[in-house]
Amino acid sequence: MTVLGEYALWIALPISLWGAVLGFAGGATRRGEMVLSSERSVFVVFALLCVASAGIIASFLGDHFEYWYVANYSNRDLATFFKVSGLWAGQRGSLVFWALLLALFSSVTVLLNSRRNREFMPYVSGVFLTILAFFLVVVLFAANPFERLPFAPADGLGMNPQLQTYWMTIHPPTLYLGFTAFSVPFAFAVAALLSGRLDGHWLVTTRRWTLASWFFLANGIIFGMHWAYEELGWGGYWFWDPVENASLLPWLTATAYLHSVMIQENRGMLKMWNMSLVVLTFLLTIFATFLTRSGLIESVHSFVQNKEIGFIFLTFMGGVTAVCTGLIIWRRGSLQSENHIQSFLSREAAFLGNNLILLGAAFAVLWGTLFPLITEGVTGQQIAVGPPFFNQVNIPIGLVLLALTGIGPVIAWRKASRRNLQKNFTLPVVVGAGAVTGLLVAGGRDVYALLTFGISAFVLTIIVREFWKGTQARSRTSREGLPSAFVRLVTQNRRRWGGYIVHVGVVLVFAAFAGQSFDVEVQHSLAPGESATVRSPFGHTYTLTHQGLSSYDAQNMFKVVAALSLSRDGRDVGVLTSEKRYYTTAQQPTTEVGIRSSVFEDLYLILAVVEDIEGVARNDPAAQRATFRILINPLVAWIWYGGLVLTVGALIAIWPEARRARRAEAVPEEGAVREALQAAD
């Protein structure tokens, strides 16, 4: 099976190259048989990548340690579940996995569109096969998962313990789904440029793909936060680490694109801008894959980096940039704006502001991530910026964005009248100001936190009122009860109302971020029977009493477990444990934190230091002292709630409409008129 997988990769490369050439040539010469052959190549490459992936999984399940990749990421004792996830646990397998997902999406796209979008499809399959060929080159020549060792070790090195969790098995695939799904809008954008059909058609065709990509990216990022929070054990969920930043970048630009595309659909503006955003986002998905899997940034000082991979990736990204820039300049005549912005107080301006700010944030994050490389190039000296830089830049940016999530949906197109502004914003501003005042009275002093909660209240008021007004109007005109009017309202314009629900999710997540300003942390060294007390910002007092350490052998590891009984405001609420795990395959221990999560605050327990591990292993009663870090993280759970709300909203927006509605949405002008009327009333 594994050998078959390796052959499959070698066969897939020439097929995708040939298919790509046929696609572009068939599009230019309009030769049907070439196009058909190119489209079939997509299916064949997908089938071959399935075989290759199955081969990798088989090599893990069969403990074939003669393969370098298996020997480095697995061992005999590893649970079957994690052996399967070996496909994406390391660089080599995950590049194959990336290609597999892309081939899957390519095949689905070809199946769905080969009738409907004849003029685009040759180029679309050409673009897909080009990207696939690129990944196959990387895999075959710089990171081959089927590379053999000169000998077959008796056992492998095992998987990094921190990857052996549930979150880590779903976090990378989700992100990769997001990355690869964005290739679809990119392929259509290039096809539109090549074919010259630059009206709104390609936008409408790829709308759901863009949303789906955005949806997976958002969830992938949130899963990553969850993993960091539960597994890395330092109490937070985001550290502005280069790898984290890499996943955030395409999400920021994809968010910008999701919004600016609405201006093009409704007002025929920003065509060149949208084209550039699609290309930029695609490049950033490739860049993210590259950064995550090459160790470029962290490795600068001392670590082995894979030079060939860097070279191949940079060449590809340079090539894509050059070709796409050339195409956009070539077609600039058809990318002219049909309208102009008439006023700063208009929905166009609000959306454009949102775009500029998102791009500014992306630029700042990219700059900060690459800062050590840039300064080394310029001054020969590495200078790093840490999390404070990213926070200082992105918090103000984030607050403006948050305000725009409320303003954008209700401000009028073209030019907002004074009446429109007064009518829509008086109540929300009052509620927001009220929230700030209330918090000030309650003793809140952190400016950013106050602003976040104030703006959140402002945005929520706007969104709730929109839902209420829409439902009420519908129930009046169609004589329905409020619940059914609400459901009908949402299902009739899923993208709009789904979008508003996403905004609610974003507000919740921002509020959770602001909760960090109330974090509490204490550190105590405790012998059994001793307790530590910690007071939360919500006024609760937690008392933790050390019950002692126990140790035992488990599959793959030796564990030391600390149990602390916990009381909240004097009432017993149970036991919280935190562990040190000594994996047989890793030299260093890992910490499993104990988390007691509630709606408003998490109590987060870290077993920081066990003084005498050998003593604990011997069950020596004198060796029971340990040091704990105890944190109270307010509102963390709201990130996960916000993520759920966002998921619901995005799914509502993505869900296919009934067939009749779909025909109607192909005519964007009609939508524009309707929305303009709605906004003006």
Added chain:
Amino acid sequence: MKKRARFLIGVAVVAVAVGYLMWTGARETMVYYLTPGELMAKVSTDPTFRDMGVKVGARVVPGSLVADTKNLHYRFEVMDIETGTTRFPVSYEGALPDTFTENGDVVVEGRIREDGVFVAMSVLTKCGSRYEAAPEEFAR
């Protein structure tokens, strides 16, 4: 044309605002990333450099760790990763990361005192591409 000018003004305002945030942010938070040798060279030519917060990527000298686990006070020596020279002691209060090992690579952030002791505010362990095994690790 007037419309276009207005649009450009809008772009400029956002660009300037983001640029300003980045400039001040970078100025206030950037730290030099040095090797022990580079740090020593800087300090000997410019003594005021002691006041700068720096990050030093170094290797922990085997056998140098002195741990007071009750008060969480640690002292260890570090050296240049490549050459193994230029040693100096590091003092740190707080829990060391799980991945800290003697002879392992660390990034210490803090200041070097007059007496030559580096007072670290944070100690991070370096693990290149965090979850990848380096090829030579297998050879060992």
